[in-house]
Amino acid sequence: MKLATRISSAVLLISSSVAASPLPDFPFINVTGEAKLDVAPDKARIQFMIRHTAERADAATEAVYKQGRDLMQFLASVGVSEADIDAAQINKEALYKDYNDRAITGYEASQPITVTLNQLTHYIDVMDYLFKQENVFSINGSFDSSQREELETKLSQQAGEDARRRADRLAGAQGVKISTVFAITEAGGWGQLAGDFGFSGNAVSFGAMRGKAEMADSGANLVLPRHITLQKSVNVIYKIKP
Structure with missing residues (x-):
């Protein structure tokens, strides 16, 4: 795992005593600290849509039923349990000749x-x-780490430590x-003072990719990421003293 820390922004501000000002009425420093970690993913979520059209409603619906049964059988063969499969309600829509002619x-x-x-293990197979x-x-795969919360x-x-080091250097x-911490936030904001305060969410970016070796001869272009990037940022306002 590769660890990198970065301070994204910092500003030293001395507030005025204007009554209508949204800024603190004391000298302060506002800093943003950030930490980033590259980790190998060990789990994935695959989302897709089973869809079929037919002249008759029963034929379209039965085709979706059959595809679902075949899917369940395949997933069971690669060790995916029913508890890890989430299926929404089947939806049926009529198809019309055109916008003006509403004949079905x-x-x-x-x-x-x-x-x-x-x-x-079976991501590429699935x-x-x-x-x-x-x-x-509409097949879409996303990757994650089972250790996300801990990391x-x-x-x-x-x-937070990064923000403190930056504030000490600026001061x-x-x-x-x-002096002391006046405010610290993981989300939200204070207008133009610090932009969007808070952690950068659970955003995941993708690094270099690798293919499945045994599929190389087939010309398949399915890939897995070597790593995903977990990132956190925190914004802090510190009081300062001479």
């Missing part, structure tokens, strides 16, 4: 599915299966000292 020409049945893979199914659309707790602490350069 057919029906479309669809069902959103989410599959959680608690290990990545994606390959889905891409080859005629009635499966983000550490990143939050490191981001020292101006011949003043840090």
Whole structure:
């Protein structure tokens, strides 16, 4: 795992005594600290839609039922349990000749599915299966770490320490000292004072990719990320003293 810390922004402000000012009425420093960590993903979520159209509603619906049964059978063969499959209600829509002519020409049945893979062993196998199914659309895979909560707790602490170091350097350069913390936030904001205060959410960015070795000869282009990036930022206002 690769760890990097960065201070994204900092500003030294001395507030005025204007009654209508939203700023604190004492000298302060506002800093933003950030911590970032690259980790190998060990779980994934795959979202997709089973969809079929037919002239008759029963034919469209039955096709979705059959695709669902085939899907369940395949997922069971690669060790995915029913508890890790979330299927929404089947939806049916009428298809019309055009916008002005509302004569029904057919029906479309669809069902959103989410599959959680608690290990990545069969990720590419599952994606390959889905891409080859005629009635499966809008396939999207996202990656995560089972240690996210623990890692983000550490990143939050490191981001806070980063902010303190930056505040100490800025204060020292101006011949003043840090006193106490006036405000610290993980989310929200204080207008133009510090922009959007808070952690950068649970955003995940993707690093270099690798393919599945045994699929190289088939020309398949399915990939797994070598790492995902977890990131936290914290904004702090410190009181300063001469």
